[in-house]
Amino acid sequence: MTANSAGPEIERLISLLARLPGLGPRSARRVALVLMKRKEALLDPLVSAMQDVGRVIRTCSVCGHVDTSDPCTICTDARRDPATICVVEDIGDVWALERAGVFRGRYHVLGGLLSALDGRGPETLGLPRLIARLGDGKVTEIILALAATVDGQATAFYISGELAALGVKVTRLGQGLPFGGELGWLDDGTLTAAFRARQSVG
Amino acid sequence: MQAARPMDAQIPAPASAPRAYALTRLSLSNYRSYVGIALECDARPVVLAGENGAGKTNVLEAISWLSPGRGLRGVPFVEACREEPGAAPAAWAVAATLLGPDGAFEAGTGISANSEGETPRRLVRINHAPASGPSALTEIFSVLWLTPAMDRLFIEGASGRRKFLDRIAMGFEPGHAQACAAYERATRERLRLLRDGRGDPRWLDGLEAEMARHGAAMIRNRLHAVMRLMSAMEEETSGFPAAIIALAGEAETLFAADPASACEAIAARLARSRRLDEAAGRTLFGPHRADLDVRHARRNREAASCSTGEQKALLISLILAAARAQSGRAVPVLLLDEVAAHLDETRRMALFDAITALGAQAWMTGTDMTMFEPMDSRAQKFRVGNGAIIPH
Ligand SMILES: Nc1ncnc2c1ncn2[C@@H]1O[C@H](COP(=O)(O)OP(=O)(O)O)[C@@H](O)[C@H]1O
Ligand SMILES: [Mg+2]
Ligand SMILES: [Zn+2]
DSSP states (O other), rough: OOOOOOOHHHHHHHHHHHTTTTTTTTHHHHHHHHHHHHHHIIIIIHHHHHHHHHOOEEEOOTTTEEEEESSOOHHOOOOOOOTEEEEEESSSHHHHHHHTOOOOEEEEEEESOOOOOTTTTGGOOOHHHHHHHTTTTTOOOEEOOSSHHHHHHHHHHHHHHHHHGGOOOEOOOOTOOOTTGGGGSSSSHHHHHHTTTTTEEE | OOOOOOOOSOOOOOOSOOOOOOOEEEEEETTTEEEEEEEEESSOEEEEEETTTHHHHHHHHHHHTSSSSSTTOOOOOGGGGGGGGTTTTOOOEEEEEETTEEEEEEEEEOOOOOOOOOOOOEEETTTTTTOSSSGGGTTTOOOEEEEEGGTTTTTTTHHHHHOOOOHHHHHOTTTTTHHHHHHHHHHHHHHHHHHHHHOOOOOOOOHHHHHHHHHHHHHHHHHHHHHHHHHOOOOOOOOOOOEEEEEEOHHHHHHHOOGGGGGHHHHHHHHHHHHHHHHHHHHSGGGGHHHHHHHHTTTTTGGGGSOHHHHHHHHHHHHHHHOOOOOOOOOOEETTTTTTGGGGGGHHHHHHHHHHHTTTTTEEEEEEGGGGGGGGGEEEEEEEEEEEEEEO
16 A cells, blocks of 8 residues: 555544554554545544543543543542542553442552653652542552552552551552453453452552 | 463373474565465474575574564564565564464464554464463463574573573473563663662662562572473483583572572662662673573583584583473474584484484474485475475
8 A cells, every 4th residue: 555645634644543552554544444434424423522522531630530520420429438549550440440340449540650761750650649638547448459560560569668657558459460461451350359359568 | 470380290281182382384474585485284393405595594583483582593573574675674474373282273473563653562463362472472382492503602601591591491481481571671670760860769679579579480490490401311322411500690599598588688689789780880680690500411521611512412412301301291392403414423313313202393404405314204394495495
């Protein structure tokens, strides 16, 4: 396939689509083709859905989750357990845990793991925000649900160290997590088992 | 964390399952000198004959990518893309049908088609589904190799010997590749922190704990491999001398002193050497500095001071011992590049007989087909040349 066989607007769409996870240049062309062929049924509704979402999404100033309100739906849901906070790497992990339905507390979303090689230091973890939430003494347990990768475990080590002096119980997900498995990849059963088998840190 | 798998010798494979890994199909596309080829074979040894530059080593290298690491030439995977003057290098792929104790698998690996701004990745597929990474291949396949470049293994730096041992250790413990990769990642992270001078002690503690955890696993796996190799090493027969091997290094000594507390000891040692590592710009302590000592048993002489021929024979002894030691589960595929050419006739026969006794699918290359005549119907023979591979 020769490059630039379509107008610049279409080429721009294709190059944006190619940046989506799971899409390469070739599949991006295929998607663009489908969208253009099915303008009324797909392209137009997609344009307005994306615009709507783009207008309303907010990052929750309490937990770092992304939702349509700030504080987010989870933070404002009175039925959720205020005593436990689950620390996760990103929004995808919140979705995975919600889908599995294993956790009824609230979250703290890091937005990424510590990584010297990627230039992500402790200041990017939003820990002051997390520590502020412990002020009223209602939170009794913090669960570190981070990947079993080097970065995940080093980050868990760091956070548990920061929390050690604050008198809150810190736990980690139990064994059974495949090494290097990010949470979003796990099936609900494995996730549930890992949650049940969580262990105290330190 | 190490994958659960029965220890080799304890649970024998069912009688019907093959005792050796083997390829029954291999296809290459845009792989170095090959535009595209497909090869069918059975579980017997394979002979590839052809002139210099015909593409024999390329085939062995392609097979070697069905394991973690940098392949038999030890180069970044992007280099395997076929290059043609005036054209952009195309994305390479290797696919194979693999037989083993757990049945047949379709395995594939290659470079991701590069989309804008993304660094290319090595993709792995097992039974047509994406695998988490190259380490996943150790669960379904095992391969060892010997190449002319390894003739200097005992003379050159320790890194070649470590890689040699790690390849063998992977055969015993599939989790070894992952432990090595995780250790390396943690080491690089720590070194970057030290170099940037933003060394947050708690962050360093966390990374050192990871280095210690994976490093201790590496040492344990390597020691285990050394033990297994030694017990599978046969008395000197037909010119392949018995070798005495040992793992040496500061971290290894620390581990051996008290394996149960090795993790803590390694982490503490790393924490003490932060200053020194920062000044040196590299990590001075750890299993990445280990060495494998090899001695010629009968001559009681270190391998490095043996003759060139003796060194080659020692290497073959080690490879055969490794294959034998893995035979409880399944004998690995052996890639023996230009090995036959450097052996006198007696040793060549002895090698062929050893391969036959093991039931190994050994892939052997040479310029001269007649060299392999003694293999007779014990091997399947192919001619390599002009970008093609044809049955002989
Ligand atoms: N990336 C590449 N693209 C195209 N050709 C390559 C590439 N890498 C190596 N070759 C070619 O492959 C040939 C070497 O093949 P090799 O397998 O080493 O031969 P031999 O049969 O001697 O083992 C050389 O002709 C070399 O030019
Ligand atoms: Mg060659
Ligand atoms: Zn929130």
